[in-house]
Amino acid sequence: MMKWFGRKPSAESAKERLQLVLIHDRTALTPAEMTALKDELLAVISRHVEIDPDAVQIQLEHDGRTQRLLADIPLRSVSRRRAG
Amino acid sequence: MTAQVITISSGKGGVGKTTTVANLAVALAADGAKVVCIDGDIGLRNLDVVMGLENRIVYDIVDVIEGRCKLRQAMIRDKHLTELYLIPAAQTRDKNAVSPSDMTRLCNELRPEVDFILIDSPAGIERGFRNAIAPADRVLVVTNPEVSAVRDADRVVGILEAEEKRQTGLIINRLNPVLVKQHDMLSANDVLDLLGIQLVGIVPEDEGVIVSSNRGAPVAQDPKSRAGQAFRNIAKRIKGEDVPFMEFGKQDGLWDRIQRMAGGRKA
Numbered sequence: 388m389m390k391w392f393g394r395k396p397s398a399e400s401a402k403e404r405l406q407l408v409l410i411h412d413r414t415a416l417t418p419a420e421m422t423a424l425k426d427e428l429l430a431v432i433s434r435h436v437e438i439d440p441d442a443v444q445i446q447l448e449h450d451g452r453t454q455r456l457l458a459d460i461p462l463r464s465v466s467r468r469r470a471g
Numbered sequence: 472m473t474a475q476v477i478t479i480s481s482g483k484g485g486v487g488k489t490t491t492v493a494n495l496a497v498a499l500a501a502d503g504a505k506v507v508c509i510d511g512d513i514g515l516r517n518l519d520v521v522m523g524l525e526n527r528i529v530y531d532i533v534d535v536i537e538g539r540c541k542l543r544q545a546m547i548r549d550k551h552l553t554e555l556y557l558i559p560a561a562q563t564r565d566k567n568a569v570s571p572s573d574m575t576r577l578c579n580e581l582r583p584e585v586d587f588i589l590i591d592s593p594a595g596i597e598r599g600f601r602n603a604i605a606p607a608d609r610v611l612v613v614t615n616p617e618v619s620a621v622r623d624a625d626r627v628v629g630i631l632e633a634e635e636k637r638q639t640g641l642i643i644n645r646l647n648p649v650l651v652k653q654h655d656m657l658s659a660n661d662v663l664d665l666l667g668i669q670l671v672g673i674v675p676e677d678e679g680v681i682v683s684s685n686r687g688a689p690v691a692q693d694p695k696s697r698a699g700q701a702f703r704n705i706a707k708r709i710k711g712e713d714v715p716f717m718e719f720g721k722q723d724g725l726w727d728r729i730q731r732m733a734g735g736r737k738a
């Protein structure tokens with residue numbers, strides 16, 4: 388089989404693609420619904436604290452047969468600005 | 472005796488359910504167990520030809536359920552193994568002739584008589600699949616290391632979880648060690664990671680499987696076949712024995728072969 392330089396092995400693509408597909412199948416969440424969920428979540432949080440929307444990471448992960456929604460939302464530090 | 476009922480299922484068609492049922496049945500019976508296989512694929516009868524018993528069929532499962540014959544009369548004895556029987560699927564009748572409770576009743580009648588009841592599930596997740604899993608104490612999900620087979624297997628595992636069938640196991644069939652080695656096929660570990668259920672066996676891609684189906688003599692009876700060995704190992708694990716998984720790919724390396732010939736490493 389021809390291997391293109393720098394191209395990802397096909398088994399790796401298969402695994403990555405399946406990981407996403409299975410999470411969506413299991414949770415019945417479409418990628419579009421996932422985007423809507425992220426946007427709403429960020430809107431709610433930014434009503435209370437200041438966040439940097441570009442640094443936010445929200446994703447579905449699976450561990451064995453359980454799925455979890457992982458959100459990493461760095462908060463902008465207000466107190467430091469005040470002190471400085 | 473009270474039999475364990477094991478259903479072989481997959482979601483996707485053509486991944487090797489019927490092959491697995493025939494081989495596990497032969498391996499278990501050759502090891503002294505009393506085994507009955509049930510072909511649950513109504514309208515697409517196949518287990519009979521894979522086992523080489525197609526010429527002996529008189530009655531089928533629908534005849535039993537509709538009371539046209541006794542259960543015993545529909546049990547076809549294997550040509551070689553005296554403690555192995557097949558209950559064939561009906562070929563002509565309507566799929567709805569069998570219900571989940573019919574299957575449960577039939578298995579309950581068989582349970583005191585045998586050690587294992589193996590049910591060959593049809594592909595899909597409809598009525599035939601529901602019938603096949605209804606009486607199961609354990610469901611073995613067969614998949615291939617390939618995207619659509621893994622995805623469909625996950626759907627089946629999800630349904631089994633929802634039905635609270637907790638005893639599930641995974642069989643990865645048609646693994647090609649050469650493709651895995653060149654990273655062009657999902658490895659057994661990849662598939663396990665994705666599906667997250669207990670591994671019961673890995674069966675390599677093996678021409679012998681097709682040759683033996685041609686003859687109607689499952690490959691588990693061939694002591695030299697790698698796939699046959701894999702099926703015999705699964706049969707032992709079903710009985711509760713702790714059998715290490717075969718290392719595929721290893722045997723393909725020249726260096727490994729030299730080492731083995733030199734007695735440096737056990738095969």
Ligand SMILES: Nc1ncnc2c1ncn2[C@@H]1O[C@H](COP(=O)(O)OP(=O)(O)OP(=O)(O)O)[C@@H](O)[C@H]1O
Pocket residue numbers: 481483484485486487488489490491512592593594644645646674675676677678680681684698
């Ligand atoms: N390990 C293997 N190596 C090579 N060929 C195999 C292997 N396992 C199965 N096959 C072949 O794959 C084909 C499909 O197998 P089989 O009929 O057992 O699948 P199935 O899941 O029962 O299909 P269906 O969903 O139609 O009932 C057959 O031709 C069989 O011989």
Ligand SMILES: [Mg+2]
Pocket residue numbers: 488489490512517591593
């Ligand atoms: Mg089949």
